[in-house]
Amino acid sequence: MARYWLKAVRAKEADSLSGFPSKGVNMKTDEQSAAGRILIADDDPNFLEAFGQMLEMRGYQTESVVSTARLLEVIQKKEFDLVTLDLEWEVEGKSGLDIFDQVRNLDPLLPVIIITGKSSIPTAIEATRMGAFDYLEKIYDREKILVTIKNALETGRLKRENRYYLEQIKKRYSLIGRSQAMQAVKEQIRRIGPSNSVVLISGESGTGKELVARQIHLHSxxxxxxxxxxxxxxxxDSLAESELFGYRKGAFTGALNDRDGLFAEAEGGTLFLDEISNASLNLQAKLLHVIQEREYRRVGDSDYRKCDVRLISASNQNLEELIEKGKFRKDLYYRLKVIELKLPPLRERKEDIPFLAHNFIKIKSGELSGTSRSLSREAVNFLMDYDWPGNVRELENTTERLVVLASEDEITLEEAKLILGDIINCDSTSSKSLNDLTRDFRRKCIIKALSLSGGRVSRAAEMLQVDRTHLYRLIGEYQLKNLLNHFQ
Incomplete structure (x- = not known):
C-alpha cells in the first residue's frame, strides 16, 4: 500500500496538468504562507516520505515520527497545527485509539486526522466520536486529503483563537483582591459556575455585581x-416586555417588523438582569413564568418559545423588605435566589485597596495619559483611610481623577490630598457606633504596619507597640492572613 502511495504521488506530482512545480521550488502563495505545521505519525517510512512530500509541495511544514514514544515527546516539546495519526498502530498492547487518546490529553485543541485502511474504518469512525477531526483512507485521493487538511487547520486555528479570546476576557473581567472575603467570593464562583443554577448577587452599589456575573458565566x-x-x-415598564421577549410585526404602533428580544439574543448563554428590584410586578410575573416553564412569548404572538438561558440577577436593595412592602413577588424571590452570592463592601476589605488602586492607576494611565503613573506608599495609605461609600466604582473613578490631574508620574501624598481633599476628607463615619469605629481604626493600623514592614510581623509589632503573639491573634481576628501571606 505504501509503495502504491509513493508511486502515485510521484506520478501525479510530475504531471504538468497538476499545476505544482517539483520539490525544491519556492511556490508559496499568500494562502500557503499561512499554511501550518503538520506532524505525520506512522510506522511506515515509505508512507511518511510520500505523504510528507505531497504536503511540503503545497507549502506545509512537516515533521515525521515512526514511534509512539517519539510522537508524544515531540507534541510536548513543539507546537503543531495538525497531527495525522496512523490508526493501525499497535504498540505494547496499546491500540491506535489508545494512542489517539493520549494525544488528545496532551493538547485537546490540536486537530487530529486519522489515517486508516479499509479494515479499520469502524475504528476510525469511533475515533471521530472521541474527538478526531476526520479520518482518511490510505488510498490516494489528493483533493479530499487537501480539503480535509485545510478544514482541520482552520478549525484548529479558530479553537485556539477562541481560547485566547476567552483568556483575555477572563483577565479583563478578573476579580482583584486577596482578602479573605474576596477569596471566599472567588471560591463560590468556581463552584457555582459549572452549574446551570439561577443565581442572585446581592451587594451595595459599586461592589462589582456585573463583574461577578461575568465571572460566573466565564466559569460555566x-x-x-x-x-x-x-x-x-x-x-x-411599557417597553420591558418587548425588550426582553421581542415582538411580532403589528403588535403595537411602530412594530414594523418581527424582532427578537434579549432572551433570544442570550439563547444558549447567560442573561444578567441588574437591579432586578426595579422590575415592575407585571414584568416579575413574566420572569417567573420563564424560570418555571423555560419558555416565553413575544408581544403579539400566540405561540410560546422554548429558551435555554441561564439567568443571573442582582440587587443593591433588600428584596425581603420589598416583599413585605408588596413591591416584590415572594415566589419570584425564591426562584431567583436558588444560589445567593453576597458581595462585601470595600470598607470591609480595605486590605484590597492597594491592589485595586495600583491596578486602576496602571489601566487609566494607559488609557488617558500615555505615561506610566504610580502611587506612592503614603498616597495608598491615604486612600485606605477613606470608607468608600461608592465602593470599587468610586475608587476607580477617583484613580482616574488622580491620573488626569497629577503633575508627576509618581502621585505623592501631598498631590493626592490636593486633588482629592474635597472627597476624602468628607465624614463617612458619622453613622457608625463607637465599637465599629474602634475596630475599623485598629484594623487600619495593623494593615498599615504590615504594609510598612513588608509583612514582617515582628517589625509591625514593634511599630504598633504590641506583643508579637498578640498581633498574630489580631491578624486572625481581623481576617488579615491573606494580606500577610502576600508578603511571604
Whole structure:
C-alpha cells in the first residue's frame, strides 16, 4: 500500500496538468504562507516520505515520527497545527485509539486526522466520536486529503483563537483582591459556575455585581456563548416586555417588523438582569413564568418559545423588605435566589485597596495619559483611610481623577490630598457606633504596619507597640492572613 502511495504521488506530482512545480521550488502563495505545521505519525517510512512530500509541495511544514514514544515527546516539546495519526498502530498492547487518546490529553485543541485502511474504518469512525477531526483512507485521493487538511487547520486555528479570546476576557473581567472575603467570593464562583443554577448577587452599589456575573458565566459551560446584560431599572415598564421577549410585526404602533428580544439574543448563554428590584410586578410575573416553564412569548404572538438561558440577577436593595412592602413577588424571590452570592463592601476589605488602586492607576494611565503613573506608599495609605461609600466604582473613578490631574508620574501624598481633599476628607463615619469605629481604626493600623514592614510581623509589632503573639491573634481576628501571606 505504501509503495502504491509513493508511486502515485510521484506520478501525479510530475504531471504538468497538476499545476505544482517539483520539490525544491519556492511556490508559496499568500494562502500557503499561512499554511501550518503538520506532524505525520506512522510506522511506515515509505508512507511518511510520500505523504510528507505531497504536503511540503503545497507549502506545509512537516515533521515525521515512526514511534509512539517519539510522537508524544515531540507534541510536548513543539507546537503543531495538525497531527495525522496512523490508526493501525499497535504498540505494547496499546491500540491506535489508545494512542489517539493520549494525544488528545496532551493538547485537546490540536486537530487530529486519522489515517486508516479499509479494515479499520469502524475504528476510525469511533475515533471521530472521541474527538478526531476526520479520518482518511490510505488510498490516494489528493483533493479530499487537501480539503480535509485545510478544514482541520482552520478549525484548529479558530479553537485556539477562541481560547485566547476567552483568556483575555477572563483577565479583563478578573476579580482583584486577596482578602479573605474576596477569596471566599472567588471560591463560590468556581463552584457555582459549572452549574446551570439561577443565581442572585446581592451587594451595595459599586461592589462589582456585573463583574461577578461575568465571572460566573466565564466559569460555566456556556462560556463560549453570549453574555447579555440589561439594567432592569433603565427599561420603562411599557417597553420591558418587548425588550426582553421581542415582538411580532403589528403588535403595537411602530412594530414594523418581527424582532427578537434579549432572551433570544442570550439563547444558549447567560442573561444578567441588574437591579432586578426595579422590575415592575407585571414584568416579575413574566420572569417567573420563564424560570418555571423555560419558555416565553413575544408581544403579539400566540405561540410560546422554548429558551435555554441561564439567568443571573442582582440587587443593591433588600428584596425581603420589598416583599413585605408588596413591591416584590415572594415566589419570584425564591426562584431567583436558588444560589445567593453576597458581595462585601470595600470598607470591609480595605486590605484590597492597594491592589485595586495600583491596578486602576496602571489601566487609566494607559488609557488617558500615555505615561506610566504610580502611587506612592503614603498616597495608598491615604486612600485606605477613606470608607468608600461608592465602593470599587468610586475608587476607580477617583484613580482616574488622580491620573488626569497629577503633575508627576509618581502621585505623592501631598498631590493626592490636593486633588482629592474635597472627597476624602468628607465624614463617612458619622453613622457608625463607637465599637465599629474602634475596630475599623485598629484594623487600619495593623494593615498599615504590615504594609510598612513588608509583612514582617515582628517589625509591625514593634511599630504598633504590641506583643508579637498578640498581633498574630489580631491578624486572625481581623481576617488579615491573606494580606500577610502576600508578603511571604
Amino acid at each position: 459551560r456556556r462560556h463560549d456563548r453570549k453574555f447579555v446584560s440589561v439594567d432592569s431599572g433603565l427599561i420603562s
